[in-house]
Amino acid sequence: MTIAVSPDAHPTLVLNADYRPLSYYPLSLWSWQDAIKAVFLDRVNIVSEYEAAVRSPSFEMKLPSVVSLKTYIKPARHPAFTRFNVFLRDRFECQYCGTREDLTFDHLIPRSKGGLTLWDNVITACSPCNLRKANKSCREIDMWPRQMPFRPTVQDLHNNGRLFPPNYLHESWLDFLYWDTELEP
Numbered sequence: 651m652t653i654a655v656s657p658d659a660h661p662t663l664v665l666n667a668d669y670r671p672l673s674y675y676p677l678s679l680w681s682w683q684d685a686i687k688a689v690f691l692d693r694v695n696i697v698s699e700y701e702a703a704v705r706s707p708s709f710e711m712k713l714p715s716v717v718s719l720k721t722y723i724k725p726a727r728h729p730a731f732t733r734f735n736v737f738l739r740d741r742f743e744c745q746y747c748g749t750r751e752d753l754t755f756d757h758l759i760p761r762s763k764g765g766l767t768l769w770d771n772v773i774t775a776c777s778p779c780n781l782r783k784a785n786k787s788c789r790e791i792d793m794w795p796r797q798m799p800f801r802p803t804v805q806d807l808h809n810n811g812r813l814f815p816p817n818y819l820h821e822s823w824l825d826f827l828y829w830d831t832e833l834e835p
């Protein structure tokens with residue numbers, strides 16, 4: 651499992667005013683066009699640059715690879731409820747059998763019985779387990795998740811995120827990220 655980032659696009663890593671990424675999931679990346687716009691609007695400082703540059707007859711500017719906001723934005727304590735973040739909380743493992751193949755979502759309390767699509771009722775499940783459980787409760791079919799679903803903090807996802815780095819990280823980003831391959835176990 652990797653997060654797709656294209657190096658050819660020269661994406662800009664966006665840091666908060668404290669030099670931490672504005673967001674990890676997804677990683678806060680802007681297009682270089684948006685980054686340059688923000689430079690001219692005086693909203694960001696350039697922290698690091700690519701070799702590549704934009705040129706016109708009267709102007710040349712290296713593409714920013716890292717920028718930091720001039721004004722600190724208070725980070726959210728709880729991450730957004732997204733499919734990706736549910737997978738990440740569950741480490742991309744079926745919570746019934748542990749496989750990482752063919753993953754989908756299961757409602758612990760089935761929707762047909764009033765179960766809601768919320769952090770504490772949605773878990774990662776592979777298609778076969780999902781089919782087997784169908785619209786039964788855990789008790790009815792005696793299938794129990796390895797970990798009861800919960801609303802994670804940003805820190806919880808950071809801890810799991812170490813295991814799933816994006817497919818591409820520009821070297822100038824590494825000082826600001828914890829996805830350092832040398833730290834991997």
Ligand SMILES: [Zn+2]
Binds near residue numbers: 746747748775780
């Ligand atoms: Zn399964």
